[in-house]
Amino acid sequence: MSQSKGRFGIHGGQYIPETLMNAVIELENAYNHYKNDSDFNNELTALLNDYAGRPSNLYYAEKLTEELGGAKIYLKREDLNHTGSHKINNVLGQALLAKKMGKTRLIAETGAGQHGVATATAAALMGMECVVFMGEEDTKRQALNVYRMKLLGSEVIPVKAGTATLKDAVSEAMREWTSRIGDTHYCLGSVMGPHPFPTIVRDFQAVISRESRNQILEKEGRLPDAVIACVGGGSNAIGSFYHYIPDKEVRLIGCEAAGRGIDTFETAATVNTGSVGIFHGMKSYFCQDKYGQIAPVYSISAGLDYPGVGPEHAYLHDIGRAEYVPITDDEAVNAFEYLSRTEGIIPAIESAHAVAYAMKLAPTMDKDKILIITVSGRGDKDCAAIARYRGEEIYE
């Protein structure tokens, strides 16, 4: 009898080629060892604090709160981390783990380029070789991040297969891992893929809610009424939710990229429009047709342009612990501009999906209610694309 591992309800598992099984088993064993190792944890904490700039601020957005006229809004400022997003939290953890395992080379997939930049950064810091796979379409929309990765000493391989976006970058990174396991760690960027990745990435991102929970208790003396984060694969969202999961009174809201709308084919809102399937090593929700062919999804946000969602989110949805709401391109772009104007904070277009939902929700809540929005990344990388969306050609 065989035994499936890494399940979240019916989701998760390890649906990968036999060639990779020993690699994920080796990773799981190493992780189980080091996660309780005080030297490892001290080293990681030092890196997070001294190098990445943690803890990130929990900022009371007073103007935003007043303008929306409802709940009190706090922003968890992951955009202030080194490299400009939450991705560094996971990458420092995985790179350190890989190094302890004796690996000398990191490979990664990237959508918006934030995870790629973070991986290239960690590789530079730790003296490791780095290769990043990025959909060719995304290398165009996020040219600045391609340059950053190269500057950091990483090789960037444009992926032409399929829709030439994030899902194809993941497929290509998996193929590469299959062909070179000995010296290579696949530094997966989200809470997806085969076990143990959804657990490892979640644990490394859980620092977000570990901090925000203490910070809000300190500032307000109580827990928030809702926590809002954007969801592609779902790493910043699960990190933002994790330590609140047992606190049933805290609403957990994930914002999916609806693209041009969930009633169109140009959407990436997996939980809202998808069905249960098996892909990229996991059972979860996927945008797919009735024969299980994965749909060519679409979102203005390269980081949310993915046809699946992490298995733990699928489970939180199934048991009704978290809600997943769709946000269109238009709503996200409006929020991108709105937060920039109101608070002087330019959010990543991914994070703008979370801001957009807060703009709808906050006015419906009483003034004594509290919302935390995770600003998962900063929006510098998106300025050219948003300008184009508004019909303005600018040169980066």
Next chain:
Amino acid sequence: MSNIKKAFENGKAFIPFITCGDPDLETTAKIIREAEKAGADLIELGIPFSDPTAEGPVIQGANIRALSGGITTDKIFDLVTDLRKDVKIPLVFMTYANVVFSYGAENFMSRCKETGIDGIILPDLPYEEKDEFSEIAEKYDIDMISLIAPTSENRASMIAKEAKGFIYIVSSLGVTGIRNEINTDINRIVEIIRKNTDVPCAVGFGISEPRQAQKMAEISDGAIVGSAIIRIIEQYGKDSAPFVGEYVRLMKDAVSNKL
């Protein structure tokens, strides 16, 4: 008894892989009939998947060509029904877990039995996950084929003990595709398999030349070839059948040591 056993009763087996619907189903049917005539002992029928993560560029290309031609799982079951009017050799599906899961595993396996499919290979379904499908497959007498990889030495005996139909030995690291050299110690893997089961084993991934096939068949029970055949189909399109037939004849001679 597993029908797949028959594929290994005619000396060493030669097993071609074909993506169904590349370039169209009529051509696929012609190729399969031609391959049987040319001495193929078992044929792997690929059901195309949008994102075949275990495939190299050649078979990825075949998947895209087939899907853009409108191929669906249902149309492939119809193809099998038609083939079974005269094709006698064992037929095995090769596809990805999601294709079976989304069709409903029960429904899929029962259609397999009804149309005359003998086994299924799911490259993204390792030992740890197989029960989800193999219990249903067993109910319909469909063999779930296990894969053993160059990295699986410590797992080979566990996998072999529960193997059905035949064992697919993955010759090299990486994805499917043509390789100049195969460096894995296949002998060692075959030795472990023989100790644990009498289910036959064949080697695939990277084989294209007759000499490679001969060598692999010498140390196992047969050779599997995919990408090299897809290349022929890529080149000759609707006229591929005789060319594939010629290649299969050459490779069957090679595995039978008649070069």
